[in-house]
Amino acid sequence: MHKIKIFFVFLMMSVAAFAQEEGTNFSIYYSSPKKYTIADIEVVGIRYLDTNVLIQVSGLTVGEEITVPGEEISNAIKKLWGNQMFSDVRIEATKVVGDQIWLQIQLQERPRLADVNFFGVSKSERDDITERVLLLKGSQVTDNQLINAERIISGIFHEKGFLNTEVNIVQRDDTSQVNSVILDIMVDKKEKVKVEQIVFHGVGNLSDSQLRKAMKKTNQRGIRNFFRTKKFLQDKYKEDKGLIIDKYNERGYRDATIVADTITPLPNSRVKIDIYLDEGDKYYFGDVRWMGNTVYPSDYLDAVLGVKKGDVFDQKTLNKRLNEDEDAVSNLYLDNGYLFFNLEPVEASIEDDTINYEMRIYEGTQATINKVIIEGNTKTHEHVARRELRTYPGDLFSKALIIRSVRELSQLGHFDPEAINPVPVPHPEDGTVDIKYELQEKANDQIELSGGWGARMFVGTIGLRFSNFSVRNILNKEAWRPLPTGDGQTLAIRAQTSGKFYNSYSLSFVEPWLGGKKPNSFSISLSRSRVNYSANNYYNSSYSPYGSGYSSYNYGYGYGYGYNYDYEESSADQIQITSSVSLGYGYRLKWPDDYFQVYHEVAYQRYKLQNMANYYYFLSDDNDDGSGQFNNLSFKTTFARNSVDQPLFPRSGSEFSLSLQFTPPFSLINGVDYSRTDLTSEERYSWIEYHKWKFKGGWYTPLSKNRNLVLRTNVEYGFLGYYDKDRRSPFERFRVGGSGMSGYNFYGADIVSLRGYQDYSMSPTTGSNMYDKVTLELRYPVTLKPSATIYVLGFMEGGNAWMNFEDYNPFDLKRSAGLGVRIFLPMFGLMGIDWGYGFDDINGDDSVSGSQFHFVIGQQF
Incomplete structure (x- = not known):
């Protein structure tokens, strides 16, 4: 206001001066204002703003009659100041002729x-x-x-x-x-403020330690809180005060309140917190009366609610049993079509320390599904997603079936499981509901193009895995973008070579819905590998567990003298050629529930060996040198149940499988006496026979509220049996220890991981006939985006392997623990690295345990 007075004085002096210049007898006094007509308005001092707009902002217009001095000029200055765009505002009269006045708005823009x-x-x-x-x-x-x-x-x-x-x-x-x-x-920034001490006042029914533990982000210094943050955050402290009240409510103190709290600054950037509480009385549940229920009787709803008269009152438990738990009362209705159902719990009365409830239910009518809409599938054909849904037009609405549908869509691997969003669109006017599944495609085809250097030789690999292939569109040129996709079939091609030492080729195809009407899977796979151990000097060196004759244990590949690039093959070479073909057929069961599946497979493998006595010494005797052709015709049945919520980072559910793989009992029908010592290896094992049992079971349990910290519990067992004790199978045994990655010198064996120990160190060169393994693994995700799934893990593991059943001891486990990380990139698949520490020696040898690093490609443990 002081500035405005100065401007008026300046304006009066300017007007008087111009009046004298024009020779007009003009004077101005506050006591006798005079009216003028604005002849022109000029704006000066502006670089960036539009002068016409500023004149409009001032409220002054050419031709307008104003009073000088008067409110028009004062208001104009106030309006220009009000924009907060100027550091100085002045209005001067540059000329006065008669009753005409020329105004100049002088502005200084803010910097x-x-x-x-x-x-x-x-x-x-x-x-x-x-x-x-x-x-x-x-x-x-x-x-x-x-x-x-x-x-x-x-x-x-x-x-x-x-x-x-x-x-x-x-x-x-x-x-x-x-x-x-x-x-x-x-x-x-100064130092972070930390909590020195938290003191509770008025506490009698709960302990101070219980209340401090309830506070998640506000923790005082102390040994018990060594791994918890001590910094003081105002917003987190406010949340923690609410958790204190929640803790009281869980114990029945529904009237508990924080009367006051003080935060006292201490030296060294620390604070002391005093919290004053009024605990109130302890309350109990009384009678629960159901009103409006016609579908389910009150006794049944009482049983589902699970709250009994006399139980300590807990609002949180009540809400969970009414609405949140999987088997809550509301879900009972929502799974039976009552989409418009509403439940309102009302405190009917409070008698002393007992609270009586009325559960007022509006059931409404059952809603039927009108339309099922799928959106976001840009590459996957709609029928691939639709055939996995459990919600169909005309059926009753069911929340449980929507959840199950989301799980099945996640299992496909074509969509981001974190982004699948089912949206019910109710139509109360006609009692129907549309269900829209919003999907987001993710890349799940994989390419493997790699080269590695190990044992002083180069190993090159190329692999292609198309997880959403379409065979029916192979002849459709328009479908090649760059390959025909969208039908959910899997085609995998892989080749690996290190030159003359090792070559391997494989091809597999899986159709998950054979015929397109039922979830009956069909698979076929072909493979061939060839290993010439003589072409690698390492395997013939004293560093190798093979080159210097029979070795009781395989301690891993190691590094030796390397591959001989100028090597020429001869009839004395040690060569193994493995060829295989398999056909599989699987289908889902409806009993005991529809998570169960059965898979049947018939497979044929041919092992062609040349001079392999040192590698398969059990094939060698006085009659031959471990050469010959060996055939393996087997049948396999797997009974499995898988209810995990998603494949890449499961948070809940379980997976079990029990399999039996067997060959025909040739020794019981061909009349050959296999106790004879004059039989060659090829005569004894021309057609291999065995029965092989395997069991695997895994559980996923979320440990945190956001379900990101997950405990995986896993157990495994394997047993290889025989029909004739003189004809025990030299193949199909178990190799236990290490990363679980297959080595090309062990075709015809199951590779079982046990981190913290060297590869195959639990099993002798002959392999093991039995093994068991238990695993506890904590997982936590770093990112679960479609472009990459990354999680870290910590594990404890134990396992062992045995040759004979009489030696089997399920409690004699070799123990280990460690840390790891898994990275899933859609283009390259699963990769990971683990560090494990083995605590036990193997037959007195501690060189195979201790600190071990393990690399993982394309598999789960």
């Missing part, structure tokens, strides 16, 4: 921001400030903007526990630009 400098912060903190404080170069700098900037910056560091942060913003002129300033933002 523009030329640059911002930060002091006392890291790059990431600077980026955070820049994102949340919009200090744009070229924009005007206002006092209000600077005040807000200081407040926001202080808040950023308060959120991180720096409660004593000081922010000072210095504004200085930019000498290189007119009317521009540079802001120097200086931040002194």
Whole structure:
């Protein structure tokens, strides 16, 4: 207001001066204002703004009659100041002729921001400030903007526990630009404020330790809180006060309140918190009366609710049993079509310490499904997704079947399981509901193109896995983008070679819905591998467990003298050629429930060996050198149940499988006496016979509220039996230990991982006929985005292997523990690395245990 008075004085002096210049007898006094007509308005001092707009903002117009002095000029100045765009506002009369007046609006724009400098912060903190404080170069700098900037910056560091942060913003002129300033933002974070002590007052029914444990983010110093954060965050402290009340409510103290709390600053950036409580009385559940229920009787609803008269009152438990749990009362109705169902729990009366409830139910009519809509499937054909759904038009609405449908869509692997969103669209007017499944495609085809160097030789691999292939569109040129996709079939091709030492080729195809009407799977696979151990000097060296004759244990590949690139093959070479073909057929069961599946497979393998006595010494005797052709015709049946919620990072559910693989009992029908010692290896094992039993079971249990911390529990057992003790199978045994990755010198064996030990170290060179294994594994995700799934893990593991049943001891386990990480990239599949520490020696040898690193490609443990 003081500035406006000065402007009026200046305006009167200017008008008087112009009046004298024009020779007009003109004088102006506050006591005798005079009316003038505005002849012209000029705006000066502006570089960036539109002068016409500013004149409109002032409210003055040419031709308008104003009083000088008067409110028109005063109001115009106030309006221009009100925009907060100017550091100086003046209105002067440049000329007066008679009753005509010429006005000049003189403005000084606020300075523009030329640059911002930060002091006392890291790059990431600077980026955070820049994102949340919009200090744009070229924009005007206002006092209000600077005040807000200081407040926001202080808040950023308060959120991180720096409660004593000081922010000072210095504004200085930019000498290189007119009317521009540079802001120097200086931040002194000081030390993080930590909680020294939390003291509770008025506590009698719960202990201080119980209340401190209830506070998740506000923790005082102490040994018990060694791994918990001690920093004090105001917003987290507010949440923790609510958790204290929740803790009381769980124990029946529904009237508990925090009367007051104080935060006292202490030296060394610490605070003491005093919390004053009024616990109130303890309450119990009384009678529960159901009203409006016609579908289910009250006794049945009482049993489902699970709350009995006399139980300690707990609002949280009541809400869970009514609405949140999988078997809650509301889900009982929602799974039976009652989409419009509503349940309102009302405290009917309170008698002393007992609360009586009325459960007021509105059942409504059963809703039927009208339309089932699928959106977001850009590559996968709609029938592939639709055939996995459990919700069909005309059926009653069911929340459980929607959840099951989401699970089945996740299992396909074509869609991001975190992004699958079922949206019911109810139509109360006709009692129907549309169900829309919003999907997001993710890439799940994989390519493997790699080269590795091990045992001083190069191993090259190329592999292609198309997980959403379409055979029916192979001849359709328009479907090749770059391959025909969308029908959910799997085609995998893989080749691996190290030159003359090792070559392997495989092809497999899986059709999950044979015929397209039922979930009956069909699979076929072909493979061939060839290993010439003589072409690698390592396997013939003293460093190798093979080159110097029979070795009781295989201690891994190691590194030796390497591959002989100039090697020429001869009849003395040690060569193994394995060819195999298999056909499989699987189908789902409806009993005991539809999570069960049965899979049948018939497979034929041919092992062609040359001079393999040192590798399969049990084939060698005085009659031959371990050469010959050996055939394996087997039949396999697997009975399995899989209810995990998603394949890549399961949070709940379980998976079990029991399999029996067997060959015909040739020794019982061919009349050959296999106790004879003159039989050659080829005569004894021309057609291999055995029966092989395997069991695997795994559970996934979420341990945190957000279901991200997951415990995986796993058990395994394997047994290889025989029909004739003189004809025990030399193949199909178990190799236990290490990463579980197959080695090309062990075709015809099951590879079983046991981290913390060297590869195959539990099993002798002959392999083992029995094994068992138990695993506890904690998992936590780093990211679950479609572009990459990454999680870290910690594990404890135990297992062992035995040759004979009489030696079997399920409690004699070789123990290990360690850490690891898994990375799933859609293009490359699953990869990982584990560090494990084996605590036990193997037959007195501790060199195969201890600290071990294991690399994982394309498999789960």
